[in-house]
Amino acid sequence: MSSGAIEIADLRVDRGGRPVLRGVRLSVAPGTVTGLLGPSGCGKSTLMRALVGVQRVVSGSVTVLGLPAGSPSLRSAIGYVTQAPSVYGDLTVDENLRFFAALVGAGRPRIDEVVGSVGLEQRRHQVVASLSGGERARVSLATALLGAPRVLVLDEPTVGLDPVLRQELWTMFHRLASDGSTLLISSHVMDEASECDALVLMRDGRVLEQTTPELLRAETGRHDLGQAFLTVIRRVDG
Numbered sequence: 001m002s003s004g005a006i007e008i009a010d011l012r013v014d015r016g017g018r019p020v021l022r023g024v025r026l027s028v029a030p031g032t033v034t035g036l037l038g039p040s041g042c043g044k045s046t047l048m049r050a051l052v053g054v055q056r057v058v059s060g061s062v063t064v065l066g067l068p069a070g071s072p073s074l075r076s077a078i079g080y081v082t083q084a085p086s087v088y089g090d091l092t093v094d095e096n097l098r099f100f101a102a103l104v105g106a107g108r109p110r111i112d113e114v115v116g117s118v119g120l121e122q123r124r125h126q127v128v129a130s131l132s133g134g135e136r137a138r139v140s141l142a143t144a145l146l147g148a149p150r151v152l153v154l155d156e157p158t159v160g161l162d163p164v165l166r167q168e169l170w171t172m173f174h175r176l177a178s179d180g181s182t183l184l185i186s187s188h189v190m191d192e193a194s195e196c197d198a199l200v201l202m203r204d205g206r207v208l209e210q211t212t213p214e215l216l217r218a219e220t221g222r223h224d225l226g227q228a229f230l231t232v233i234r235r236v237d238g
Helices: 044-051 093-104 108-117 133-145 163-178 190-195 213-220 225-237
Strands: 006-015 018-028 033-037 059-064 078-081 151-155 182-187 198-203 206-211
Touching: 006 044, 018 044, 018 198, 018 206, 033 044, 033 163, 033 190, 044 059, 044 151, 044 182, 078 133, 093 108, 093 133, 108 133, 108 163, 133 151, 133 163, 163 182, 163 190, 182 190, 190 213, 190 225, 198 213, 198 225, 206 213, 206 225, 213 225
Parallel strands: 033 182, 033 198, 078 151, 151 182
Antiparallel strands: 006 018, 006 059, 198 206
């Protein structure tokens, strides 16, 4: 039996007649924050869509919590936050959360809990379109948390945010992991790699390495994780 909250074996995805994912293999341990890192266009978003069961695959297997990705019983167990805001700009924070709570069968106590967990108590009656980019990102995250998912898949959740807001979100991610959630977070910003428990380094539709920040530094002799990633790329390129 697989031990990872997420297990991917030999995953291949083609789009527009060309390969996007080329035999990807990875395992994500439960209760951890794993960074999916690599340049834009390397296949991170496609991999995440495969995890939540909305991406057609050519071959390979994707298992989440012991079940094939896309299984009906996983719908409430996986929270997915896309790069683009997935909430309604003309509704208030509270109206958005009440709408999405009805879809997952969550009540008012859960809404109140989620609002507190993302720090939006003072914004809950404000229209989403009037919020800052960081606050809108928090609303999207809040909707994903309503069903108390065991796995959170977050696609570039900190893109475009200032360093203070990014740090606040990473603190929240680790708090969720300490409560038992498994988080897979994509980013193309290598300085965020140090925030992760584990790293999956991607390039050109392949996983170059699955490691940790400490092991990557030790292996490459580079303290800067961006330089360490470049060292891995040069080694793979020969």
